[in-house]
Amino acid sequence: MPFRSNGPNYLLSCDGHDKLAGYQNSLFDLKIYGCLDTFSRKILYLWIGQTNKDPKVIGRLYLDYLIESRLLPRRLRLDAGTETGHMCAIQKFLLERQGIDQSESEGVIIGPSVDNKIERFWRDLREGMVDNFRPVLRALYEDGLYDPTSQEDREILSGIFIPIVRQELQRFKNYHNSKRYVVSTNNTVLELST
Template identity: 45%
Template sequence: MANFRYVSWQDNEDLKSDMTKYVGQCVKRKEILDFLKRNFPQYSWSIASIDRRLRHFNIFYTDLHTTVEQVEAAIKKELCGSGQLLGYRAMHKKIRQAYHLHVQRDFVYNIMSRLDPAGLRNRTVGVKVKKTKDCFVSKGPNWVHSIDGHDKLMGYQNSTFPLAIYGCLDTASRKLLWLRIWTSNSDPQRIGKWYYEHLCETKQMSTYLRMDKGTETGVIATMHSYLHQHHNIHEDEPTDTVIYGPSTSNQIERWWKELHERLEKYYKRKLLFLKEEGHYNPHTETDRYILAFVFIPILQRELDTFKEVIWNSHRIRCQKNTVLPHGIPNHIYSFPDKYDLEECGWIVNDDQLDEIFNHAKLDNVADDFLEADFRAKCEAIIPATENISPEDCVEAYIYIKQNFKV
């Protein structure tokens, strides 16, 4: 029986995949130990056993066989797209995770300083004046989730481009829980559906939701309050679990700046080019739908990558005048006891989820932002939007518009 714990770890592809992922994210071995103990409890774990198994799988923090040419080619590709807005730290994480090139950060810095010296200087700490940050306090993961919409890509009066983002952030760990892009972020049922999908995935809800008091948050606030009726352990009334306030004091609002600086500026230039050169008319329904057909899938992929590769796996450094812990958001969220925090979430079951789905009438929420026949016409011209790269999105839009038959 004693040997059963060690059976077949050498052939466990899930274990190999997880270890590769954490090393690619530059997670420290003591932090990897926490994840592996949780995910693979059938094996015994220690720092020494991690080292042995990493060697067995040929996984190394630094791959000495990686060439300068490989890294340079990857960085050049990123600099042609939205990666041109990334600093060398974020670029280093993306190179390691998206391209599986395990090199040191200085290696990436040296190549970027040669390929993009001006951009590197502009992103240097101290170039921009930083505003004083608010000090957030939280008991632990899932104590307060901060949700908000983001309209920077939509342009003048939030109506020029049909590209609206909505997201949710855990205030204790600063982990991004979900990000969605759609043609609008003002439909309360649509936002409620996104919240429902998150609950179905995690089977856990936060103690409090922090949001703006707008028409778009009505359904999600009602869903959250309704679910809390099943948990009467704390003294709050169910409706008190929703905290309203302006966006400026909502923690996710600070994160939108990160997204804008490191991703959105690249796409804003492309969108403005289409408009200023006469390729796109915001008052024409066909133009708006074609733009959504091309850009929304690309931007959703970019948001997913930014969430997991750039943000949730980066290491938050120790900051002045803050009581929140420093570390990797994924690790803080998963192991709050390591940071003198506590898990504050509440379990939700399938029956409760079915109740809110039916009460909120979420089955009426469309699964697509386009009508089926319009999408079919676009797909007849470009069948697979997943093959459109970020640098080709402008050309793809123009090509579809030129060949589109109303």
């Protein structure tokens, strides 16, 4: 299906990011989830917690966004992960309540992650913020100061790092959202100076 976004809040792209989680995405309980408006390229929310695979957590993030923004997007673009089940149900229920025929609107579009427009943003986030934390986390593990098999160590690490990373995610979101973007006819994203 070709990419199309008819305007702000028409198509939101949501996905998880596990680059802080370490080896096989399981060394550290530091999981990110985000949502991007594909038209404006604005990040609508970025969240970090101990999991981004729990459908209840991901559904709650989406519901919180809807309540705060008071906007219902026409479409969601998601990968086929099991974490999106509640989010899909919320989207479909609310579209139905608004009387929107989902066969026409395609309220939820499921497809491979590589086709998800938030994927390009993850590279920017990794280079601009995530890579700053990875050497510290790796040193804690390699120097024997963190044992991933210890639940106590996992809880302590999450308790320390999640608030710090959450603050940095908010800063990065604000910086990213202060930029202006244009999308050319061949779907290349160009950043304009502000």
